[in-house]
Amino acid sequence: MRWLLLILTLIAAPLRAEEVVLGLSQDQVSISTNFDGSEIIIYGAIKRETPIPQDQPLQVIVTVSGPQLPLTVRRKERRLGIWVNVDSVEVDAAPSFYAIATSAPWSDVISETEDLRHTISIPRAIRSVGAPMEVNEPQAFSDAVIRIRMENGLYALEEGAVELRESTLFNTAIQMPANLTEGDYATRIFLTRGGKVVSQYETSIDVRKVGLERWLFNLSRQQPLIYGLLSLTIAIAAGWGASAAFRLMRSG
Numbered sequence: 001m002r003w004l005l006l007i008l009t010l011i012a013a014p015l016r017a018e019e020v021v022l023g024l025s026q027d028q029v030s031i032s033t034n035f036d037g038s039e040i041i042i043y044g045a046i047k048r049e050t051p052i053p054q055d056q057p058l059q060v061i062v063t064v065s066g067p068q069l070p071l072t073v074r075r076k077e078r079r080l081g082i083w084v085n086v087d088s089v090e091v092d093a094a095p096s097f098y099a100i101a102t103s104a105p106w107s108d109v110i111s112e113t114e115d116l117r118h119t120i121s122i123p124r125a126i127r128s129v130g131a132p133m134e135v136n137e138p139q140a141f142s143d144a145v146i147r148i149r150m151e152n153g154l155y156a157l158e159e160g161a162v163e164l165r166e167s168t169l170f171n172t173a174i175q176m177p178a179n180l181t182e183g184d185y186a187t188r189i190f191l192t193r194g195g196k197v198v199s200q201y202e203t204s205i206d207v208r209k210v211g212l213e214r215w216l217f218n219l220s221r222q223q224p225l226i227y228g229l230l231s232l233t234i235a236i237a238a239g240w241g242a243s244a245a246f247r248l249m250r251s252g
């Protein structure tokens with residue numbers, strides 16, 4: 001049914017430059033107390049006013065990026081048997097989540113020049129203006145951010161994950177983990193030929209806390225004193241309950 005709607009859109013729309021007609025399985029993700037991640041299906045079609053070029057195959061890149069946030073990256077070294085912070089670098093902005101899916105190997109879908117122009121790859125998405133002069137190998141700090149977030153499922157590059165049919169219909173699935181940051185997730189689709197971007201499309205996915213998660217989040221921001229007292233009360237109650245259960249088990 002989704003593909004039929006896309007094809008009808010192609011027929012009805014006026015022919016212009018080659019461009020994307022996009023669909024999402026959902027444009028909103030709700031984070032609740034039992035949220036354990038989500039899968040977003042991204043599908044689309046390409047409408048064009050000229051025949052499909054045969055000399056260079058069409059490729060597709062899909063990116064989903066979470067809110068850009070600053071962070072401090074620290075490097076530790078072992079001194080006298082103790083691990084201590086020796087250097088730190090302020091990263092101006094790094095996406096809290098970043099996933100890339102392509103229709104072919106990365107080197108086949110886009111050139112270095114076009115990647116630099118459109119900031120598509122994961123390293124290009126991290127913005128770090130500069131590091132203190134005394135810091136050695138400042139690039140290693142950005143590399144550490146990428147490595148750690150890839151291990152946590154927050155950054156991913158899935159080559160060949162976009163299924164492209166007859167250079168006209170495409171689809172892919174983006175896995176979003178449970179530890180998402182609330183905000184708007186920019187979604188971009190790039191059409192490329194010979195490593196050059198020939199068209200792009202942008203939309204967004206709304207990620208928001210709901211229910212108890214939303215209430216606790218708002219309480220922590222708007223009433224931090226009450227939130228702190230509530231957390232302390234819950235911790236004391238949990239500790240007393242565990243102690244009472246332990247005494248009961250021992251007496252039994």
